Every structure is written in structure tokens, then in C-alpha cells.
Amino acid sequence: MKFSANKLYIEKYVKCANCGVLIYGPSIAARDGSGDVFCSDWCVDWKAARAASDAEPRLPLPREAREPSLQGRDMVAMKILEGNLVSICRDMGITLMKTAYSTIFSESLDFTCGLFAANGDMIAVGEFCPSMISGMPMIIKTVIQEIEPGEMEEGDILLHNDPYRGGMHTPEHLFFKPIFFEGELVGFSGAIGHVAEIGGVAPGSFYAEARDIFAEGLRVPPVKIKRRGEDNIDVWKILLANVRTPRTNHGDYRALIAAVDLGERRTIELLQKYGKEHFTQITSSLMDYAEERMRAEISDIPDGHYSFQDFMEDDGLVDQELRIHVDLFVQGDEIVADFSKSSPQAKGPINTPLSIPTAATQNAILQLTDGSIPKNSGCFRPIKIIAPPGSLLNVNYPAPEVGGNTECHPRIAYTVLGALATCLPGRVPAADGSTWSNFLFGGTDPRTGEYYCCYDVHIVGWGGSASGDGNSAVGSINGNCPMVPIEVYETRFPWIVEEYSLVPDSGGAGQFRGGLGVRKVVRCDADEITFSHMGDRHKRGSWGLNDGEEGQPGSFLFEEAGTQGWKPVTQVFNKVSSSKFANLTAHRGDRIQITTPGGGGYGLPSDRETASTAEDFSEGFVSRP
Known part of the structure; x- marks a missing residue:
């Protein structure tokens, strides 16, 4: 990412030419002199392998270096803590539902609540809206690239809805609160939900004929809506001055804040019970356990290259179909979902940011695997998503994207399921x-x-x-x-x-x-x-x-x-x-x-x-x- 000299705005969104992730730190230049940049050697090799042999690139996924988790896991302690964490997330959601003003929250439950480690990994999530489960850790990991942990203080609550900075679509607002214990940042409490009105050209902020992001409503970079426990009044005034329903929005924002406050409070109670070191070890072990369970599930899928495609009927501006195509590579206990053959980004607002094919692919695989696998970042480690920048499934600034979450996500998920139908007969x-x-x-x-x-x-x-x-x-x-x-x-x-x-x-x-x-x-x-x-x-x-x-x-x-x-x-x-x-x-x-x-x-x-x-x-x- 290239920021302005004064750090107040982004001059260029830098993305990996292969997988499409944002690059905040050093990048790797393309070997062919094309000017492309990559996030890792793995992505350089994968793109070259696809170019050389479209059918069978076989490469291991890059594995992050992690602290070793508990040796000889105490499964009882691990399952008890998992149950407590998931229960907290559910309680956060019930709080949000019962205190919100808009029907999209109070009746339709279009939100998700989760708890996260200090590095942004999701350690637990409630069973609310599947499309948001993978979106939350991607947003938090992006935000902590811009707002370093040292800049966060006890009582802060951050707000973010920017689809170009790890977000989902513009109405999806993530409120998250850093959790401090004994003066140290140990994690985050987060609640993400679809805010029913955020300004823009159309009431309800789903402008289906948008030609750029600015028609879709107010786009908020990572900001502190509360600072050290006190409202950041200037931020509140900007948020509420740019919407048609300030009273309702104020109530919904307070409901999201109440949810993350509850998550922080209950997590601190668990930290007091277990101690910081033991709590961190157990949650790390829980993610490793989820990864192992998911790898075992993937190992049962026959190795191979499986493809499928479906079509969006139009983008609202041009009467022309748009292709969603996946090449799914199953390699031992890993899966790569490559969407490189999907259509270029559309003129109208049916595009998606990278968080959408990521969430949709993971959603599809969760549909076919053991439902008792803990839903945390660990279970997603064996799954890699490729969606090159400037495509329908990884929109570039400032193209519109408000419809991509609700409409493209299910089509992406079923495209992945369609690809797996040939190798998993009777399960899809x-x-x-x-x-x-x-x-x-x-x-x-x-x-x-x-x-x-x-x-x-x-x-x-x-x-x-x-x-x-x-x-x-x-x-x-x-x-x-x-x-x-x-x-x-x-x-x-x-x-x-x-x-x-x-x-x-x-x-x-x-x-x-x-x-x-x-x-x-x-x-x-x-x-x-x-x-x-x-x-x-x-x-x-x-x-x-x-x-x-x-x-x-x-x-x-x-x-x-x-x-x-x-x-x-x-x-x-x-x-x-x-x-x-x-x-x-x-x-x-x-x-x-x-x-x-x-x-x-x-x-x-x-x-x-x-x-x-x-x-x-x-x-x-x-x-x-």
C-alpha cells in the first residue's frame, strides 16, 4: 500500500498480482519484468506454474511460523474453553439483536460476532451470518497494519467499512475493541453487521446502478469511534450527518458497541480464570486442532483439478453475463481455489473485494466437512484463494461493489461446490x-x-x-x-x-x-x-x-x-x-x-x-x- 507523505490517504492500493492480497510491506518483483509485484515466492511460483501447465501445478501452501501449542493437549480444558468462547460470541449477538433499532439487525440478524487473538486470528465466532465469518479476521489483520497495537489504548473502539482495505461491501461495518489484560494487548472483540442506511445516492445505500464507490455511501477508514472509553464526538458527527436516518443509525451503532463491550468484559473474566499465558496457549492449541481436523477432511477428497463455472446475469448497467469460474486444486491435505478465469471487473456494482471469494470458498468447504470442527482461523489455514486484482472477484478502486457480497457470495460458494460434485458424489x-x-x-x-x-x-x-x-x-x-x-x-x-x-x-x-x-x-x-x-x-x-x-x-x-x-x-x-x-x-x-x-x-x-x-x-x- 502506498500512503501519501502525510499518511492521511492512500495514493495506490498495492496488491499481489497472483492471489490479490493487499501488500503493506516489502513485495517481490515479477521475474519477467512486467512490473507486477507479489506477496510471496509461493505466489510467483504458482502463477508461473499455471502459465506453464494450466492443468496440474502442485505446490505446497506457505505455512506461517507459529509458536508451538500445548504438547499433549488437554482436550477437556480445550473444549471447555472453546464452549465458553463461542457462548460469549452468541451472547454478543443476542445483545446486538435486542438493542438494535433497524429490522435488518433486530429481525433479520444480518450480523456476526467473534473474538480474536492479538495478531487478528479468529479464535471463536457465533453462528450468525456465514458470509461475514472470514471477513472479520481479514479486516482486523488489515487494520493492525495501519494502526499499530502501540497506538491502541484501553477503552478504544475502532470502526471500519472500507471494502478496499480488507472489508466486505460498504454497508458492512465492523466495530472491534482491543482487549487489554494486565496492561498488555491480548486480543479483540468484534461485531460486524450490515448497516441499513449509510448515505449515497439511493435510500438504503444499495445503489444498484452505481458506477463508482462514491455513489454507494460513506466509506470509513479505520478510525476510533471511542477513545479511552469516551465517544469520539467528531467521528460520531461525521457518521450521523451523512445518513438519512441518524436516529436509527445511532441506535444500531450503540448496539454494535454494546456487543463488543460484552465480548471484552467476558473475555477478561476468562483471562482472570485461566491466566494470560495458559489462555493464549489453549486458544493457540485450539486453532492448531481445527487445522488438523480440516486437513484430515481435505485428505479424504481425491487429489485432482476440478473446475466449474456459473454466470451473473448482468451488473445493472450493461446487459451482459459475467463469469464466475473456479479451478479447484486438491493437493493432499490442502486446497487452492483459483478464480483467475473469472470475468474482469464490471462497470456496475456486482464486483467483490477479495474478502468475498475468500469467505465464500471457506463457506462451501465448511458445508461438506465435519460440523464439529471449531470455527476459527486454524480451520482455514489449508485453504488458499487466488483472485487476481481487477477481476470481478477482486475489484480495484474506485469501481463499485455493493452488490457483490449478497449476490456473488452464494454463486461463488456453489461454484466451488459444483467443482467438488464430481469427486464427492452424493455429498454436494x-x-x-x-x-x-x-x-x-x-x-x-x-x-x-x-x-x-x-x-x-x-x-x-x-x-x-x-x-x-x-x-x-x-x-x-x-x-x-x-x-x-x-x-x-x-x-x-x-x-x-x-x-x-x-x-x-x-x-x-x-x-x-x-x-x-x-x-x-x-x-x-x-x-x-x-x-x-x-x-x-x-x-x-x-x-x-x-x-x-x-x-x-x-x-x-x-x-x-x-x-x-x-x-x-x-x-x-x-x-x-x-x-x-x-x-x-x-x-x-x-x-x-x-x-x-x-x-x-x-x-x-x-x-x-x-x-x-x-x-x-x-x-x-x-x-x-
Whole structure:
């Protein structure tokens, strides 16, 4: 990274030409004189090996030098401490949920809480939003390159949402608090969540037609929102002056702070119980144990080179598909996921920073491995992600990226799963709906006179698998986010929900059919509401597996008050994309219909049991027996 002479801004984001990570320290120059730089000799060798032999580069992953963990581990003590740490993370999440103001936190639980070692390694995490699990350690490791531990003090709380500095997408805000014990920095308590409104061009800050990062909302570099336990008032004023809903944002920020305060307090109690040295040894041992468990799982996957690809339908600005391609190399007890053949970065905001393919790849592998493996940085050590700079999956400044987290993450995860399907028969499901059909809206509430914003997520059908039909009406693979209950929805916002139902025939046919998507119809109950949408899978259905059929695509339709007949926004408002658009206006009586995709089918439809088909018909899941 090249900072200005006064250290106040970044002049150039320096990334490894192979894996795409940010380089803060010394770099390695390319041997061919191209001017490229690399983070390690391993990356130089890997790129050269791919160029020389696209099929089979075989190289060991670089292993970090670490202090040896406990010899002859005390498994009982290790599991007890792990349980305590995970329980703290869960309590942090419950605190956040119960004290937040916005529905994306209080109802949809779009956040994750974790605890970290002093070097940024994650030692424990709560089971909230999977897309954020790998994002948190990447952000913290980036921040401590810029704010050295010596500059942190007891009572500080730091805030960060910059996608170009290890972050995820712009709405994802990480609050983290250094944990001091006996005057020494021993770790961090962190809570990351999707803040529903951060300014920018569109209410809800999901500007689906953005051409650069500046349209997406306020981008915050690593700053101290609290210093030595006291509010940094100037930072608070800047944050709240740049959003449409300052009261709600203030409440959500306080909820995130309450979560990290709780994490710090409970961790110090454990340090007092175990002692710093013993606590550190056990957590280090726990990460080594997770690594060994994951390596054992990977060792059971046949060595080889496995490939798969899928396509995003457009970027909101250009009606052109974008490729997500993975070459997966399984080498003994290690995996390299190379996304070099994916599309170049897009003009519209469907790009991702490096944290997204990292999190999505790790998410996919967690889906196929033993669920009892501790979720910490250790279990991810055998997995390496390659996403070159300037690609769809590693966006360069200042290109837009707000849609990449919600929409690309599930597609990346299922691309990795699709690659593994050939070598792990019977273990990989067909694809789920792989979108959150993000519905953003805002306006002045006629009942209160206060400006409101909402980030409204939608659930999909999951793919069928060798063990049975896919589940219906479940969040996609990258989030455990429920929909906002109708009673809360109508109380908080001026919409009337006329329909909320499963969509018959939306699951792909198969021996085990895909789960059903959902349909929601809302009627505008205000003089004017500004709305936007960021989604995908309106053209391509979720792919089936082992001769299973595709699931039914989703849609977003509009009906003007006093008329009859649903129409896509491409027709009504002359938009490029039916799934990605921004700042349209609904008036009183106008109706909106959001339909989410069903999951793909698994196995030949002709192999489905007759009784199962009859039951589907009687339940209304299919329209004909």
C-alpha cells in the first residue's frame, strides 16, 4: 500500500498480482519484468506454474511460523474453553439483536460476532451470518497494519467499512475493541453487521446502478469511534450527518458497541480464570486442532483439478453475463481455489473485494466437512484463494461493489461446490436460489413525519440432494437471515402486505426436487416511496445436479394503481436490468411483486417416488401430479 507523505490517504492500493492480497510491506518483483509485484515466492511460483501447465501445478501452501501449542493437549480444558468462547460470541449477538433499532439487525440478524487473538486470528465466532465469518479476521489483520497495537489504548473502539482495505461491501461495518489484560494487548472483540442506511445516492445505500464507490455511501477508514472509553464526538458527527436516518443509525451503532463491550468484559473474566499465558496457549492449541481436523477432511477428497463455472446475469448497467469460474486444486491435505478465469471487473456494482471469494470458498468447504470442527482461523489455514486484482472477484478502486457480497457470495460458494460434485458424489446438493432479492426503500412516514429506510431481504428454495428434497423458503447459503415478520413490516413501514406465499412449481424437478421460492406482494400506503432492488437469477434458474432440472427463476414486477397486469421494471421504467435498478418511485396504491428462485433438482425426475409426487400435488407444491 502506498500512503501519501502525510499518511492521511492512500495514493495506490498495492496488491499481489497472483492471489490479490493487499501488500503493506516489502513485495517481490515479477521475474519477467512486467512490473507486477507479489506477496510471496509461493505466489510467483504458482502463477508461473499455471502459465506453464494450466492443468496440474502442485505446490505446497506457505505455512506461517507459529509458536508451538500445548504438547499433549488437554482436550477437556480445550473444549471447555472453546464452549465458553463461542457462548460469549452468541451472547454478543443476542445483545446486538435486542438493542438494535433497524429490522435488518433486530429481525433479520444480518450480523456476526467473534473474538480474536492479538495478531487478528479468529479464535471463536457465533453462528450468525456465514458470509461475514472470514471477513472479520481479514479486516482486523488489515487494520493492525495501519494502526499499530502501540497506538491502541484501553477503552478504544475502532470502526471500519472500507471494502478496499480488507472489508466486505460498504454497508458492512465492523466495530472491534482491543482487549487489554494486565496492561498488555491480548486480543479483540468484534461485531460486524450490515448497516441499513449509510448515505449515497439511493435510500438504503444499495445503489444498484452505481458506477463508482462514491455513489454507494460513506466509506470509513479505520478510525476510533471511542477513545479511552469516551465517544469520539467528531467521528460520531461525521457518521450521523451523512445518513438519512441518524436516529436509527445511532441506535444500531450503540448496539454494535454494546456487543463488543460484552465480548471484552467476558473475555477478561476468562483471562482472570485461566491466566494470560495458559489462555493464549489453549486458544493457540485450539486453532492448531481445527487445522488438523480440516486437513484430515481435505485428505479424504481425491487429489485432482476440478473446475466449474456459473454466470451473473448482468451488473445493472450493461446487459451482459459475467463469469464466475473456479479451478479447484486438491493437493493432499490442502486446497487452492483459483478464480483467475473469472470475468474482469464490471462497470456496475456486482464486483467483490477479495474478502468475498475468500469467505465464500471457506463457506462451501465448511458445508461438506465435519460440523464439529471449531470455527476459527486454524480451520482455514489449508485453504488458499487466488483472485487476481481487477477481476470481478477482486475489484480495484474506485469501481463499485455493493452488490457483490449478497449476490456473488452464494454463486461463488456453489461454484466451488459444483467443482467438488464430481469427486464427492452424493455429498454436494444442487444449487439454491442464490440471491437475497434485496429490496431497499425509504421515504417520509405519513404516520410519524420521520424519514425511514429499510433493507429487506428475501428467502429462496434450496437445492435437492441425495438425502432428500431441498428446503423451501430458506435464506441462501451465505446468510442465516429470516424475513421481517409481516406484523413488524406493516407496523414499521407504510406498506400493506397482500400476499406472502410459496411459489408452486418453482423447485426444479428431480428424484429429489428443489425447494420452493416465495412470493411477496406489497401495496404502497404512502403518497410516495423510493425503492431499489439488487438481485439476480431472473434469467438463469438454479442449476440441478445428476440430471435434476433447473429451478424456476425469480422476478420483480410492478403494477400501477388503477391498472391490471404485472410488468417488469425494464418495461415500466425502461431499466437495463429486471433485477438490479435504483431510485424508482411507488405511489399510493401501486403494487410490487417479488418472487424468489426455487432450488435445483437432484437426480432424474422419472426416478421420483410416485407417493412423493402425489404428496407434492396435494400440498400445492406442484400444479399437476
